[in-house]
Amino acid sequence: MPGTTESFVSLDIWTVIFAWGNIIILFLFLKKILFVPLKNAMDARQKEIGDLYDGARRDREAAAEMRDEYSAKLEQAASQGDEIIKSAVKRAQLQGEQILADARDSAEKTLKRAEEQIELERSKALNDIKDEVSGMAVDIASAVIERNLSEEENSAMIDQFIRELGEKK
Amino acid sequence: MEGPKILWVIPILGGVKITQTTLTSWIAMIIIMALAYWISRGISVEHPTKKQLVAEKLMSMLYNLVDGTMGKHNEHFAPYIGTLFLSSVFGSLLGMTQVLRSSTADLSTTAAWAIATMAMTWYGNISNNGFLGWLKSFTEPIVVMTPMNIISEVASPVSMSFRHFGNIAGGSVLTTLVYSALAALSAFVLQWIPVTFINTIPIFQLGIPAFLSIYFDLFSGFVQALVFSMLTMVYVGGANPPKAKSGI
Numbered sequence: 001m002p003g004t005t006e007s008f009v010s011l012d013i014w015t016v017i018f019a020w021g022n023i024i025i026l027f028l029f030l031k032k033i034l035f036v037p038l039k040n041a042m043d044a045r046q047k048e049i050g051d052l053y054d055g056a057r058r059d060r061e062a063a064a065e066m067r068d069e070y071s072a073k074l075e076q077a078a079s080q081g082d083e084i085i086k087s088a089v090k091r092a093q094l095q096g097e098q099i100l101a102d103a104r105d106s107a108e109k110t111l112k113r114a115e116e117q118i119e120l121e122r123s124k125a126l127n128d129i130k131d132e133v134s135g136m137a138v139d140i141a142s143a144v145i146e147r148n149l150s151e152e153e154n155s156a157m158i159d160q161f162i163r164e165l166g167e168k169k
Numbered sequence: 170m171e172g173p174k175i176l177w178v179i180p181i182l183g184g185v186k187i188t189q190t191t192l193t194s195w196i197a198m199i200i201i202m203a204l205a206y207w208i209s210r211g212i213s214v215e216h217p218t219k220k221q222l223v224a225e226k227l228m229s230m231l232y233n234l235v236d237g238t239m240g241k242h243n244e245h246f247a248p249y250i251g252t253l254f255l256s257s258v259f260g261s262l263l264g265m266t267q268v269l270r271s272s273t274a275d276l277s278t279t280a281a282w283a284i285a286t287m288a289m290t291w292y293g294n295i296s297n298n299g300f301l302g303w304l305k306s307f308t309e310p311i312v313v314m315t316p317m318n319i320i321s322e323v324a325s326p327v328s329m330s331f332r333h334f335g336n337i338a339g340g341s342v343l344t345t346l347v348y349s350a351l352a353a354l355s356a357f358v359l360q361w362i363p364v365t366f367i368n369t370i371p372i373f374q375l376g377i378p379a380f381l382s383i384y385f386d387l388f389s390g391f392v393q394a395l396v397f398s399m400l401t402m403v404y405v406g407g408a409n410p411p412k413a414k415s416g417i
Binding site for chain 2: 009015025031
């Protein structure tokens with residue numbers, strides 16, 4: 001009955017049953033409210049940190065790879081540039097030589113042509129002079145002999161005369 | 170020193186007795202639930218509050234202890250162990266209020282917990298080895314040992330429950346004794362003072378019992394909770410060994 005006390009060392013079935021009930025209720029409550037959510041949060045954080053580390057490692061590896069790639073490319077570009085410059089210089093030299101040779105060639109040609117021209121002009125002039133001289137000679141001769149031959153005969157005679165003159169020289 | 174007082178009797182099933190012990194365990198339950206609810210509000214993965222960090226620290230201590238004692242495969246027992254530990258600690262410490270009686274200073278409580286531990290052990294043994302395998306385990310290592318094994322199987326919960334009960338109840342007995350001794354000492358010292366009111370003040374009861382209480386209530390409360398939880402872990406862990414690797 002209420003108000004009385006149990007003995008100091010006693011086993012009361014109702015107290016035992018309440019103890020069981022209490023611990024089961026408390027266990028279910030704590031598991032649902034505290035243990036599982038907290039454990040999940042901790043695990044989630046652990047996983048997140050792991051993911052972050054993995055991501056960082058991956059990014060760093062990718063960056064190193066890219067750096068290697070780019071430095072290789074840079075090196076390649078530098079050597080390519082060198083080659084291009086070298087070949088350009090070579091080509092320019094060749095071209096220069098070609099131009100010089102062409103110029104020399106054309107100059108020679110021009111000179112030759114000029115010489116030929118001169119020669120031609122000279123011979124023409126010579127012929128002119130010859131004609132002139134022969135004309136003059138005909139005039140002189142006709143005046144001298146006063147006998148007018150036909151022009152063809154005259155010029156043939158003068159030509160012969162001049163030729164004889166030239167051969168004598 | 171008396172046992173727990175019967176507070177109410179509910180007149181069903183031949184009288185359901187509600188004792189001081191039950192009241193204390195209810196109050197302990199309400200306090201633990203309130204704390205758990207307070208901590209559980211706003212659990213965040215990325216921005217944990219201080220209370221969450223403290224709770225997580227304690228949680229990881231609990232899980233490490235369970236992992237270390239029972240093995241990683243028995244981690245799902247951790248919530249029960251935590252519940253048992255908290256029930257024991259709060260049940261013991263509520264006795265320090267001097268208003269409530271420690272729920273663990275009643276053999277009924279500790280016996281209930283010890284029987285629960287043993288039930289879990291038996292359940293683990295039977296589900297792992299089968300009922301016959303469990304019976305056969307009593308005859309190992311040799312048949313002559315069978316009575317010994319049966320005695321030890323019964324002795325384990327008995328010793329567990331009596332150890333916990335005895336420590337907490339003994340602590341409160343000692344505290345009571347110290348109080349009355351200090352009252353007697355006060356009366357003896359103060360009887361030379363002629364003023365009637367002053368010489369009845371139990372002056373030595375002030376402060377001195379607090380130091381004893383640190384050991385007998387606070388320290389003992391934690392240690393017994395730890396011992397009980399550890400024993401539970403060892404027994405239940407022993408009944409649930411890691412899954413045998415093939416070929417061994």
